[in-house]
Amino acid sequence: MQSNGGDPHLGPILISHDDLHSRIGALGAQITADYQGRPPLMVGVLKGAFVFMADLVRCIDLPVEVDFMAVSSYGSATKTSGVVRIVKDLDVDLTDRHVLLVEDIVDSGLTLSYLRKNLMARGPASLEVCALLAKQTEHDVDDEVRYVGFDIPDEFVVGYGLDVAERHRNLRDVRQYLTDDAT
Numbered sequence: 596m597q598s599n600g601g602d603p604h605l606g607p608i609l610i611s612h613d614d615l616h617s618r619i620g621a622l623g624a625q626i627t628a629d630y631q632g633r634p635p636l637m638v639g640v641l642k643g644a645f646v647f648m649a650d651l652v653r654c655i656d657l658p659v660e661v662d663f664m665a666v667s668s669y670g671s672a673t674k675t676s677g678v679v680r681i682v683k684d685l686d687v688d689l690t691d692r693h694v695l696l697v698e699d700i701v702d703s704g705l706t707l708s709y710l711r712k713n714l715m716a717r718g719p720a721s722l723e724v725c726a727l728l729a730k731q732t733e734h735d736v737d738d739e740v741r742y743v744g745f746d747i748p749d750e751f752v753v754g755y756g757l758d759v760a761e762r763h764r765n766l767r768d769v770r771q772y773l774t775d776d777a778t
């Protein structure tokens with residue numbers, strides 16, 4: 596049963612809880628195979644990646660470490676401007692670490708390219724990116740994102756950690772959000 600929780604903009608389920616879990620299991624298995632002998636430091640990007648990160652780390656059979664950074668991007672409720680501010684930085688030093696950056700969604704790729712540059716400057720042994728969702732925009736993210744959960748259409752989505760104005764992060768499924776400029 597899909598409720599709109601009193602928000603008329605909340606649209607249909609795009610990716611169900613069950614589909615999220617089976618895909619994340621497969622991503623975890625792939626990461627486990629790829630990082631044998633060099634367990635990654637997993638860096639979650641708050642706030643959006645917190646639910647994905649929690650499920651993903653439990654699907655990886657390696658002694659991973661986790662850390663988080665929080666960024667806020669300037670822009671409207673549903674579009675980022677690419678100007679990113681680090682609100683909480685990492686606690687650990689990245690020098691010679693195998694870093695796996697865990698993102699909720701890549702849209703224009705501007706946030707990711709800022710973070711990649713910032714983290715590369717800290718001297719990691721390697722840096723790869725795992726994003727739960729990648730929007731199909733004219734910008735091709737395949738070269739920048741090693742692990743992608745789902746390619747989705749260029750629509751605004753909420754749930755499973757993703758928000759609109761801080762709402763709907765706690766939905767179990769990924770759902771469409773019908774914004775005024777998308778209609």
Ligand code: IMP
Nearest residue numbers: 675701702703704705706751752757758
């Ligand atoms: P980018 O810089 O355009 O790639 O945007 C990336 C960031 O914008 C993500 O980490 C999200 O925080 C936010 N974002 C982009 N698209 C969506 C969406 O459809 N729903 C919720 N947040 C989004």
